[in-house]
Amino acid sequence: MTTLDTDVLVVGGGPAATWAALRAAQRGADVVLADKGYCGTSGATASAGTGVWYVPPDPEAREAAMAAREGLGGYLADRRWMGRVLDQTYAQMNELAEVARYPFPTGPDGAPLRTGLQGPEYMRRMRVLVRRAGVRVLDHSPVRELLVDRDGAVAGAVGHRRQEGADYRVRSGAVVLATGGCAFLSKALGCDVNTGDGALFAAEVGAELSGMEFSNAYGIAPEHTSVTKTAFYSYATFSRADGEVLEGAGSARGRSVIARTLLSEKVFCVLDRADEPTRRAMRLAQPNFFLTFDRLGIDPFTQRFAVTLLAEGTVRGTGGIRITGDDCATTVVGLYAAGDAATREPICGGFTGGGSHNAAWAMSSGAWAGAGAAAFALAEGRHRDRPVRAAGGAGLRPTGFGAAPSAAEAIRLVQREVLPYDINYLRHGDRLRAALSELDGVWTALREHAFADGSGAGRLRSAAAMTAHARWMYHSALTRTESRGMAKRLDFPEQDPTQHHRVLSGGLDRVRTWTEAVA
């Protein structure tokens, strides 16, 4: 097996991963970046594009930006972190303009507009920056497990180079997990690489999760298609098949009405609230939004089309690996988390971080994690020869003999418990408990019996990661016996002031949850 020696290994290839790799390299670390897909095209951002929480350093504007979503997030965000992320994001967006020469547009008044990024252009340029900084980029090289040393500190990873058909190993002084959230292979735009792998790797070495109840994000898309860009649905009128307007349905607050209706009938939509100049501007802002319609032969402004909701799990939710320091360290020595793989509660609380907040978080946390991992690895300097062991469990090291589900079967079983709106979106304790018992069965079968190596390991590990993710989600959702942020419960519809805390979770064979006071 090929072994690479490095200071910092970054796992992932999206915005958080590339910023982490870039900063680590700039701090003098030798860096390897291993992406499951292709760094520059893979992940939720590259195919889409996103608003960015870019607010000039004007005290009033900053105050308004911080206050805007605190209530929506159930008051679980943290002002100190919001301030840090706003500062960091402002600087990095300007760096994108000046160093990466990202072609930001200018507004009607001639001033540059830096409140958003088009995914393909952004990530193409991030790949260039990373390579220019000397980072060794391994594309199509899904990591399958972490390596730890005798003290339990993270010491690298093992993976498979799928286009070369060979396993590889990286020994490193620190690891940054920037693998994205988990969208359960729902076909939401660009998200099929986001199967929560990083959270599985982290939990296997003892890291903890936070906010996993905030994991029921669903994006609107035309039926049978992938483009889940939802901003423009604020111009929509939703209706039933017979044309009757669906009262209360909307893109922002009325999405649950759409979900409830979709359980028994189709929901249609037309973007009839956009006037002509708005329509023209919409096309310029989001070309991929119109790609779908142009290719379906539908004029979305005048013709009704059926819509669906695609699960975006913790990609647009806010839960993820718990971080314990300003440098995005975790509870495990040598392990750092960034982007959607990490919890975004510090700036979002319990309300979807989709779009601008997640984008700001990805670049900020990526930069901090990269710098933190570099500082740690360079100071420790102990990684070269220490003995290590591989930490992977489910799918790699079965504990018994018996019939195991294939990766495809396990994925189907998990999807059956997490994609349906009446289980994961419109949550009720009874249904969550029933789903958990199915998911526990899938986990046990995977953990005890499933095995794959080489090219088959990646998919099986993704299936295991999705199963683990779903179990942390539902355990956390059951722990929060109230409705707060996006974690709403039909059986506990009110916010409970005594539950103004974070819900932490961890464990694999036995999942546990506990709470932590908000700073």
Next chain:
Amino acid sequence: MIELLDPERCVSCDKCVKVCPTDVFDLGADGVPVIARQSDCQTCFQCEANCPTDALYVAPHTTPLPPGSPEHDVAHLVETGLLGSYRAHLGWGRGRTPGAALAVGPSLTPSGPRLIS
């Protein structure tokens, strides 16, 4: 999903094999990449955006089109202006202005910023 790879337009640069995030293509023995795992396609349009000769077409559907669909016909896609349309909107390719530079959208709220992505 990826529905078309036109061997006439393909210049064998293998870029699609490289950039596809879900590894849908294989290198072809004759130099023309092969759509080897269509079911892994996540309909993200990245291969099409990165193809320098507009030899690829991704249909918006997340399940395969039935055989004989008009979208398997290059002439039809050229005629309707769909072939290469995403790359054109992105402004990628010689002599084009990056779409990002022109992306000034509406404000979703009266006092909100203009949407640019």
